[in-house]
Every structure is written in structure tokens, then in C-alpha cells.
Amino acid sequence: MGKISISLLLLILSIVVAVESTSTGRLHPRLPTFVETQCRKTRYPEPCVTFLSNYVNPTSQDPQEIVHAALKVSLVRAIHTKTYIKNVLKEHNKKMKELQNLNLDGQEEFVWHQSNVQTWLSTVLTDAYTCLNGLNSGHSNCGKVKATIKAKVLNVAQVTSNALALFNGFASRYNSSHHG
Incomplete structure (x- = not known):
């Protein structure tokens, strides 16, 4: 959901x-907005504008507000990526725990457990092969997960790079005006 x-x-x-x-x-x-003007100075201007436009007042001319927003975006994107990867691993671990928690007591229950074990092992095996194929070809669900993880990590790198560029520009102007 x-x-x-x-x-x-x-x-x-x-x-x-x-x-x-x-x-x-x-x-x-x-005319370009202040955010667009500031984002042109970054390595990834398009995601910079996309994300910061949601956090910065459209009429703002305050570089400190943009830097603060860029830091916030970087943190939020990193947390979302961490959560996504954590959920992927959690789902895999859940399947493995189901296998570990089987109780094979009694002959009557054995047939039922046997069917479950076969189904679960087949599923894990299929997932493993699908994942291996996906890592090589990029056409499987695992390949999609890998691509999604890669895209999310790249997004974190981009917004963090932008935050660093905006902060460095702000710090340079601040130091020039206070020490120069």
C-alpha cells in the first residue's frame, strides 16, 4: 500500500x-527564481531545483535558507534510501526465518511440513537464481531492486553534492563579508 x-x-x-x-x-x-540561480552553481542543477523548490519560500533571497533546505533534503533522501534498503533486507530475512522456525515433530505433520519446506526452498532458490540473473542482465526483480537502490544512492549523492556546493558558496560569501 x-x-x-x-x-x-x-x-x-x-x-x-x-x-x-x-x-x-x-x-x-x-526570470529564474533565486533557487534556480543558486542551483546553477551546483553539479546537479535539475535535482537541486526540484527538491529545494519544495522547501524554500519562492520569494526568498536568503542563501542561508537555501543551504538549510539543501542540508535537510540531503538528510531526508539518505534516510529514505536507508529505509528502502533495510526493508529489502528485512523481507529476505523474513523468508529465511520461516525456514529456520520449522518444527518437524510427528509423522502426520511431516507431510504438511514437507510440502511447506519444498515450497519455501523452491521460492528461495528461484529468488536466488532470479537475483543472480538480474545482477548480470538487469531484467529481473532483483535487477530492478539493484537499479532502484543504485538510483536512490545516486540521488543521495546528488543532493548531498548540491548541499555541499551551496554550503561552500554560502561559507565563502560569509567569510568574505566578515573577514575581508
Whole structure:
């Protein structure tokens, strides 16, 4: 349910951004916002604008506010990525615990347990092979998980790089005005 909600939220956000950009871009060219101007100085300007626009007041001209927002975005994205990876590992560990918790007492229950064990082992084996194939080819669910993890880690790197660039620019201007 959570994945569906996040996907739906991202879809709606993408549509709103697309409509906004097409409705404002052609007839009346606008001046870049302060966030856009500051983000041009970073290594990853597009994600910088995308994420910071949600955290910074549109009329703000305060570089400190942008730096604060960039630090917050970096932290939030890192926490989301950590949670995603943790959930993937948790699901895998859950399957393994089910196998470890089997109680094979009694002949009558053995047939039932045998069927469960065979099903669970087959599932784990299939998942393992699917994952191995996905790591090599990128066409399986595991490949999708790997790609998702890679994308999330790349996103954390980008927003953190942007936060560092914005902070360094702010610190440089601050030091120049107070010590120069």
C-alpha cells in the first residue's frame, strides 16, 4: 500500500510539474527564481531545483535558507534510501526465518511440513537464481531492486553534492563579508 501511495504521489507531482512548466514556459518567459540561480552553481542543477523548490519560500533571497533546505533534503533522501534498503533486507530475512522456525515433530505433520519446506526452498532458490540473473542482465526483480537502490544512492549523492556546493558558496560569501 505504501509503495502504491508513493508511486501515486510521484505521478501526481510529475503531472503538476509538467503542466506548470508548459503553462509558464512559452507565452511569458520568466526570470529564474533565486533557487534556480543558486542551483546553477551546483553539479546537479535539475535535482537541486526540484527538491529545494519544495522547501524554500519562492520569494526568498536568503542563501542561508537555501543551504538549510539543501542540508535537510540531503538528510531526508539518505534516510529514505536507508529505509528502502533495510526493508529489502528485512523481507529476505523474513523468508529465511520461516525456514529456520520449522518444527518437524510427528509423522502426520511431516507431510504438511514437507510440502511447506519444498515450497519455501523452491521460492528461495528461484529468488536466488532470479537475483543472480538480474545482477548480470538487469531484467529481473532483483535487477530492478539493484537499479532502484543504485538510483536512490545516486540521488543521495546528488543532493548531498548540491548541499555541499551551496554550503561552500554560502561559507565563502560569509567569510568574505566578515573577514575581508
